[in-house]
Amino acid sequence: xxEIWDAALLERxxxxxxxxxxxxxxxxxxxxxxxxSDQGVEYAESREYVPGMDxxxxxxxxxxxxxxxxxxRQVADREFASVVVLDLSADMSTGGSDGGLPDLDxxxxxxxxxxVATMLAFLHRHGEPVGLTFVAGEGFEHRVVPPRAGRRHLxxxxxxxxxxxxxxxxxxxxxxxxxxxxxxxxxxxxxxxDGMEEPSAWIPALGAISARGSDVRMVHIYDQAxxxxxxxxxxxxxxxxxxxxxxxxxxxxxxxxxxxxDAYVQEVRAGLMSRGVRHVLSDVSGxxxxxxxxxxA
Amino acid sequence: MSLSFGAPxxxxxxxxxxxxxxxxxxxxxxxxxxxxxxxxxxxxIESDARRHRRxxxxxxMVLRMMMVGCVVGAGAAPVFRVPxxxxxxxxxxxxxxxxxxxxxxxxxxxxQSTFERAKSxxxxxxxxxxxxxNVAVLAFDDRxxxxxEGWLADAARAQDAIDALQQGWGASDLRLALLExxxxxxxxxxxxLVFSDESGPEIxxxxxxxxxxxxxEGHALIPFAIGGRRDNVAVVSVDVTEGVDGARAAIGLRNxxxxxxxxxxxxxxxxxxxxxxxxxxxxRSKVELVASLPRDVDGEVGWVExxxxxxxxxxxxxxxxxxxxxxxxxxxxxxAGDTPVGAESHFxxxxxxxxxxxxTTIVSPESWADTSLDNVTSVVLANVATPPTxxxxxxxVQRGGTLWVAMGSEVVxxxxxxxxxxxLPATLGVPGILAARDERxxxxxxHGGRNAADFxxxxxxxxxxxxxNHRQVDATPVEGAISLAHAAxxxxxxxxxxxxxxxxxxxxxxxxxxxxNLPLESVFVxxxxxxxxxxxxxxxxxxxxxxxxxxxxxxxxxxxxxRSGDETLSFQxxxxxxxxxxxxxxxxxxxxRAGEIVxxxxxxxxxxxxxxxxxxxxxxIERSFExxxxxxxxxxxxxxxxxxxxLGLAQALxxxxxxxx
Numbered sequence: 035x036x037e038i039w040d041a042a043l044l045e046r047x048x049x050x051x052x053x054x055x056x057x058x059x060x061x062x063x064x065x066x067x068x069x070x071s072d073q074g075v076e077y078a079e080s081r082e083y084v085p086g087m088d089x090x091x092x093x094x095x096x097x098x099x100x101x102x103x104x105x106x107r108q109v110a111d112r113e114f115a116s117v118v119v120l121d122l123s124a125d126m127s128t129g130g131s132d133g134g135l136p137d138l139d140x141x142x143x144x145x146x147x148x149x150v151a152t153m154l155a156f157l158h159r160h161g162e163p164v165g166l167t168f169v170a171g172e173g174f175e176h177r178v179v180p181p182r183a184g185r186r187h188l189x190x191x192x193x194x195x196x197x198x199x200x201x202x203x204x205x206x207x208x209x210x211x212x213x214x215x216x217x218x219x220x221x222x223x224x225x226x227x228d229g230m231e232e233p234s235a236w237i238p239a240l241g242a243i244s245a246r247g248s249d250v251r252m253v254h255i256y257d258q259a260x261x262x263x264x265x266x267x268x269x270x271x272x273x274x275x276x277x278x279x280x281x282x283x284x285x286x287x288x289x290x291x292x293x294x295x296d297a298y299v300q301e302v303r304a305g306l307m308s309r310g311v312r313h314v315l316s317d318v319s320g321x322x323x324x325x326x327x328x329x330x331a
Numbered sequence: 332m333s334l335s336f337g338a339p340x341x342x343x344x345x346x347x348x349x350x351x352x353x354x355x356x357x358x359x360x361x362x363x364x365x366x367x368x369x370x371x372x373x374x375x376i377e378s379d380a381r382r383h384r385r386x387x388x389x390x391x392m393v394l395r396m397m398m399v400g401c402v403v404g405a406g407a408a409p410v411f412r413v414p415x416x417x418x419x420x421x422x423x424x425x426x427x428x429x430x431x432x433x434x435x436x437x438x439x440x441x442x443q444s445t446f447e448r449a450k451s452x453x454x455x456x457x458x459x460x461x462x463x464x465n466v467a468v469l470a471f472d473d474r475x476x477x478x479x480e481g482w483l484a485d486a487a488r489a490q491d492a493i494d495a496l497q498q499g500w501g502a503s504d505l506r507l508a509l510l511e512x513x514x515x516x517x518x519x520x521x522x523x524l525v526f527s528d529e530s531g532p533e534i535x536x537x538x539x540x541x542x543x544x545x546x547x548e549g550h551a552l553i554p555f556a557i558g559g560r561r562d563n564v565a566v567v568s569v570d571v572t573e574g575v576d577g578a579r580a581a582i583g584l585r586n587x588x589x590x591x592x593x594x595x596x597x598x599x600x601x602x603x604x605x606x607x608x609x610x611x612x613x614x615r616s617k618v619e620l621v622a623s624l625p626r627d628v629d630g631e632v633g634w635v636e637x638x639x640x641x642x643x644x645x646x647x648x649x650x651x652x653x654x655x656x657x658x659x660x661x662x663x664x665x666x667a668g669d670t671p672v673g674a675e676s677h678f679x680x681x682x683x684x685x686x687x688x689x690x691t692t693i694v695s696p697e698s699w700a701d702t703s704l705d706n707v708t709s710v711v712l713a714n715v716a717t718p719p720t721x722x723x724x725x726x727x728v729q730r731g732g733t734l735w736v737a738m739g740s741e742v743v744x745x746x747x748x749x750x751x752x753x754x755l756p757a758t759l760g761v762p763g764i765l766a767a768r769d770e771r772x773x774x775x776x777x778h779g780g781r782n783a784a785d786f787x788x789x790x791x792x793x794x795x796x797x798x799x800n801h802r803q804v805d806a807t808p809v810e811g812a813i814s815l816a817h818a819a820x821x822x823x824x825x826x827x828x829x830x831x832x833x834x835x836x837x838x839x840x841x842x843x844x845x846x847x848n849l850p851l852e853s854v855f856v857x858x859x860x861x862x863x864x865x866x867x868x869x870x871x872x873x874x875x876x877x878x879x880x881x882x883x884x885x886x887x888x889x890x891x892x893x894r895s896g897d898e899t900l901s902f903q904x905x906x907x908x909x910x911x912x913x914x915x916x917x918x919x920x921x922x923x924r925a926g927e928i929v930x931x932x933x934x935x936x937x938x939x940x941x942x943x944x945x946x947x948x949x950x951x952i953e954r955s956f957e958x959x960x961x962x963x964x965x966x967x968x969x970x971x972x973x974x975x976x977x978l979g980l981a982q983a984l985x986x987x988x989x990x991x992x
Binding site for chain 2: 124127129228257261270272274277290291292293
């Protein structure tokens with residue numbers, strides 16, 4: 035476990051906060067988080083009016099009956115938590131992590147962490163209880179952080195994100211099924227992953243969560259520069275998650291790979307959307323704000 | 332040029348060239364290892380990625396393959412050969428110098444003929460021979476002549492012998508020359524130096540067997556091809572045809588060169604008359620010019636002369652002018668008939684009338700004795716019962732007159748044989764019926780051959796084939812007579828014999844349509860013109876310049892001489908004529924001492940020497956029998972090994988540079 039007072043860690047946490055705040059400010063301007071249309075509210079209690087309370091919820095009947103200015107507090111008929119699932123499998127490390135903490139600007143893992151941090155900050159700002167689950171990865175203190183509200187909770191989440199680094203294999207399907215079993219209640223769910231597993235192994239699990247009433251989206255992280263295979267020469271390619279190496283001449287497979295990658299993305303998108311899951315594609319070097327708008331809107 | 336290998340079996344090791352290719356294809360890829368976050372997608376196309384396996388470091392592989400190739404090539408001991416433009420001469424102690432003096436060598440570029448260049452080069456080569464080498468000099472065209480002294484030990488004398496060689500007019504018989512050279516070297520190997528333009532369509536092909544034998548016998552055959560590009564136009568033929576409208580000369584010109592030529596020609600027809608002609612001759616093609624000959628040409632030698640080029644001898648050609656001219660024809664009509672067309676003389680008279688300048692006198696046999704033969708050019712005895720005697724006709728014929736004897740029902744063969752036997756070309760027999768009157772008659776078969784062609788042109792011979800005889804007198808040709816046609820059953824129909832300067836013709840059928848349809852056929856008029864025009868001029872023979880020719884002189888017993896213009900040439904008198912060698916193309920006359928021309932000859936150059944294009948070369952033929960002949964060889968093994976070493980260094984440097992970091 036990293037030291038609480040580790041200067042580098044503190045700086046990283048602060049950086050995450052800054053990024054999240056900057057981006058979530060942009061998202062918050064004129065934007066309300068949409069709730070599901072079938073989400074209902076109910077009377078919770080009445081309170082004596084004090085200056086600052088929202089006058090839209092004044093109980094006029096009570097005023098007429100008792101000549102007292104009373105404000106009604108309402109709550110949703112169900113508790114609607116927000117959970118973010120972050121895939122930190124070893125494949126997410128490409129783009130510049132080199133085994134250490136991922137670069138927040140150039141690696142897929144760094145992009146994913148920045149997206150998650152921003153989402154958490156935004157949801158917290160709106161008073162939503164937020165939780166975080168890591169799929170694969172290492173370095174963090176808690177793999178699953180249940181949804182809670184509060185500033186301290188956000189600090190905890192940011193700390194985990196600052197400590198996390200990619201490692202291992204995701205086994206995304208298994209992780210999502212486990213998530214679905216753990217929380218039977220509907221929630222707001224965002225899965226941030228590169229999806230580098232057979233789509234048929236994990237899309238149905240995500241679809242099942244959506245089918246139970248959850249508001250589900252997937253932020254699909256990829257590295258366009260990596261997929262472009264822009265080098266003139268070849269290389270011995272290997273997956274950080276293990277497996278055999280493959281010798282390729284980029285000029286020979288570039289075109290075919292581009293077609294295969296495009297086909298894969300279309301397969302994932304079609305599979306998710308057919309199950310009511312929103313699909314947001316995010317290039318490492320692309321606009322983070324645009325991705326977040328697509329994911330949170 | 333050629334490439335040969337001393338150890339060709341080593342070339343099988345060329346399979347080793349595949350080794351660098353295989354090594355580069357299969358070797359462990361020394362590429363950079365790189366983490367790739369989308370291996371999942373890559374594995375979906377992994378079979379495609381593997382299929383495009385490439386040869387690594389292509390240029391390095393090429394260098395290595397070239398290095399292997401050079402080593403293998405060097406092992407095969409390659410030798411590169413090119414024709415040696417300057418072969419060594421004088422390696423043996425006997426050298427035969429063969430100089431081509433044929434007509435084609437007379438071509439000149441204005442400064443020097445090919446023959447002179449050949450002699451000059453031969454002198455130079457002989458002068459450079461080492462001491463002690465014996466030299467023989469041969470010159471050839473269609474015959475081979477050697478220096479009378481045989482082998483010459485002194486180079487200066489050999490050079491003198493070369494200088495003494497004269498241009499010939501004959502065709503090239505290189506085969507004969509090489510045969511003679513081999514004969515001279517029969518008792519040991521030597522060198523044969525041939526100075527020739529090697530031109531002519533078949534000269535080399537004909538000589539190939541001699542070249543093969545020379546190579547087999549171990550002699551060195553060193554050709555010196557002298558010629559270069561030479562464009563030539565030649566007069567290759569003149570054909571004279573006769574018709575009712577007169578005679579025509581068809582002049583064949585051939586352009587043997589490689590550029591188109593506009594050619595101006597003149598046709599001289601005697602009496603100072605010249606007909607100009609023009610022709611455009613495309614490269615390597617023949618063109619024909621036609622000249623209409625005047626009616627009154629006098630049976631002399633015609634002369635075609637075209638604008639001279641490098642080889643002027645073949646720009647001229649003689650031809651025999653048709654021997655028809657103004658004539659006075661005396662017809663002795665033995666059967667005047669009851670009607671004009673029934674007269675023997677009717678058709679002949681009509682035919683002579685179509686002549687430009689001729690007249691006929693018709694007499695009966697009874698009034699013959701009162702008739703003078705002065706100013707008469709031809710006499711026709713048509714169906715005469717009692718012919719005049721030899722004594723009456725002999726002087727007339729000998730001085731150039733024509734006597735034409737035709738048969739009929741009045742003729743008594745025995746009387747003719749008795750009266751005119753010595754003059755007649757055949758002894759007459761009994762008349763015979765060949766076919767009934769209502770039948771078509773026996774067709775006439777004209778004779779071919781050179782003698783017949785002197786009297787009857789191809790047109791006349793073709794026309795005679797339409798003639799059919801129902802009756803004719805049997806006749807047996809005498810010695811010296813020329814049979815010109817016979818009837819289909821073999822009986823003589825037409826014959827001629829020379830008597831002095833004149834001729835006696837015999838037609839064994841009639842000159843009216845009683846026994847034959849001759850007067851009714853289109854050939855009758857030109858035949859009349861030919862027969863009755865012949866004899867006024869001396870016969871013309873076309874001969875070849877440079878060759879020994881024989882001109883027959885029938886019934887000429889005086890001393891004669893052969894002249895060309897004012898020059899008298901040496902000749903040999905034979906039993907039947909004269910023999911001599913026309914030195915140049917031109918017109919020659921055979922005259923009596925009194926100046927009377929008894930024969931004419933037109934000499935032109937030999938055919939076949941005008942094509943100056945050399946098709947192939949003697950050196951190439953020699954190399955076909957032994958590939959090392961007349962070549963300069965360069966062994967390539969050492970240079971290839973040096974190149975292999977350089978390539979090895981280069982590939983080592985490149986391998987270091989391309990090693991991945």
